[in-house]
Amino acid sequence: MFIKYVIEKKSWIIFIICLQLLQLFIASIDNSVSLSSTIYITFLSILLFLIFLFFRYQKETVFYESLSKREDDLDASSLPKGNTPFEKITEESFRIQMTLLKKDILKSNQMMEQEKDELLSWIHEVKTPLTALHLLIENLESPELKGQLLYEWLRIHLLLDQQLHQKRIPFIENDLYIEKVEIEPIIYDELKNLQTWCIQKGIGFEMNLEITHILTDGKWLAFIIRQLLTNAIKYSSQSDIFITSYEKNGQAFLEVKDQGIGIDIKDISRIFEKGFTSTSTHQNNYATGMGLYLTKKIADALQVSIHVDSIVNTGTTFTLLFPKRNLFDQVMNEHK
Numbered sequence: 001m002f003i004k005y006v007i008e009k010k011s012w013i014i015f016i017i018c019l020q021l022l023q024l025f026i027a028s029i030d031n032s033v034s035l036s037s038t039i040y041i042t043f044l045s046i047l048l049f050l051i052f053l054f055f056r057y058q059k060e061t062v063f064y065e066s067l068s069k070r071e072d073d074l075d076a077s078s079l080p081k082g083n084t085p086f087e088k089i090t091e092e093s094f095r096i097q098m099t100l101l102k103k104d105i106l107k108s109n110q111m112m113e114q115e116k117d118e119l120l121s122w123i124h125e126v127k128t129p130l131t132a133l134h135l136l137i138e139n140l141e142s143p144e145l146k147g148q149l150l151y152e153w154l155r156i157h158l159l160l161d162q163q164l165h166q167k168r169i170p171f172i173e174n175d176l177y178i179e180k181v182e183i184e185p186i187i188y189d190e191l192k193n194l195q196t197w198c199i200q201k202g203i204g205f206e207m208n209l210e211i212t213h214i215l216t217d218g219k220w221l222a223f224i225i226r227q228l229l230t231n232a233i234k235y236s237s238q239s240d241i242f243i244t245s246y247e248k249n250g251q252a253f254l255e256v257k258d259q260g261i262g263i264d265i266k267d268i269s270r271i272f273e274k275g276f277t278s279t280s281t282h283q284n285n286y287a288t289g290m291g292l293y294l295t296k297k298i299a300d301a302l303q304v305s306i307h308v309d310s311i312v313n314t315g316t317t318f319t320l321l322f323p324k325r326n327l328f329d330q331v332m333n334e335h336k
Contacts, residue, residue: 001065005057016049063087074098074105116167123164130157150196157193158230165223166294172220172301181218183254184209187243190226194233202238211245211252214322220298227291228256228318235316236260251324257317263310271308272296 006013020042027038066080067090076098082088134153140146168175184207191198191205198204214221232241239259246253263271263278270276275289299306303323310316 001061001068002057005061009053013053016046020045060084063090074102112170116171119167120164123160126160130160147196147200151200154194154197158226161223161226162290162294165298166290169294169297169301172298176217176220176301178215178217180213181216181221182213183221183245184212186218186222187225190222190229193226194229197233201233201236203233203236204240205243206240207243209243209245211247211254214245214252214254216302216304216322220302224295224298224304224320225254225256227295231291231318232256232258232260232316235262252322254320254322255317257315259315262312262314262316263308264312265310268308268310272306 023038023042024035027033027035063080063082063084070078070080076095079091079094082091130153134150137146137149137153140149187207187209229241236258237260241259242255242257244253244255244257267276267278271278271292272295273289274293276293277289296306299320305321307319307321308316309319
């Protein structure tokens with residue numbers, strides 16, 4: 001802070017030094033002025049100026065040092081009180097800006113909430129004709145046409161579901177309910193919804209669940225599993241997908257392993273980025289780049305770690321690492 005203060009006052013310091021040099025210069029060319037006395041006066045002047053500068057530094061930097069150390073938030077009560085006219089101007093400017101920002105944030109939150117409510121309402125309204133459409137498709141006699149239409153219906157259903165959860169994620173802390181969840185029914189429900197697609201692509205499933213119960217939020221875990229399964233199915237064909245759960249070092253693991261096209265090593269670090277659709281299958285118009293992004297956001301909220309192993313043309317394994325109970329106690333305290 002002292003260096004910053006010196007830089008701030010450099011014009012005054014240079015001015016004082018120039019005055020002292022001017023005195024010495026006059027004393028050196030004017031025989032009527034004692035050079036030794038002038039040097040003595042210059043020395044005392046500089047000494048007194050340094051003492052003055054030190055005390056002014058102590059007084060003038062209190063406000064700005066407190067300002068630099070305060071938390072970066074919009075709490076005006078934590079602002080230090082200004083004493084000098086310029087400090088009061090700075091303080092008042094901060095308070096005005098904080099008030100305006102609070103109003104803007106409140107307005108943005110209200111608009112976001114309204115937009116979310118309207119979109120959620122629209123999605124729920126669309127689900128009614130989608131359900132009716134599903135019943136009509138089920139009554140079709142042509143197996144080939146029925147399979148094609150069910151696949152397209154499933155794509156629409158999954159995109160709507162993705163959009164629904166995307167709008168809920170900003171408010172996920174209000175929706176978390178941590179409990180001991182049985183994972184087998186969740187996995188079977190998701191597989192049942194994806195059954196037509198799996199049959200169409202010739203994909204089977206093998207499950208080995210050593211761990212049957214996990215401490216988490218069932219609804220949000222279902223979404224994570226749904227995204228991992230749809231990804232595995234999308235990039236696989238005529239092969240099996242393996243779903244495994246186990247315990248290691250007191251923590252639960254859940255793996256989804258496919259035998260699909262795999263992920264290029266240069267893409268693995270980017271697959272959870274918003275909108276990223278891979279460099280090797282960039283021509284895939286069906287990819288939205290949102291599924292794994294939303295999965296990572298939800299997993300972070302649930303304190304679940306996601307690890308990815310993949311070999312091109314061999315397959316990909318997504319591993320979910322669930323936190324221990326004491327970590328969940330910490331999560332729930334943060335969300336209260």
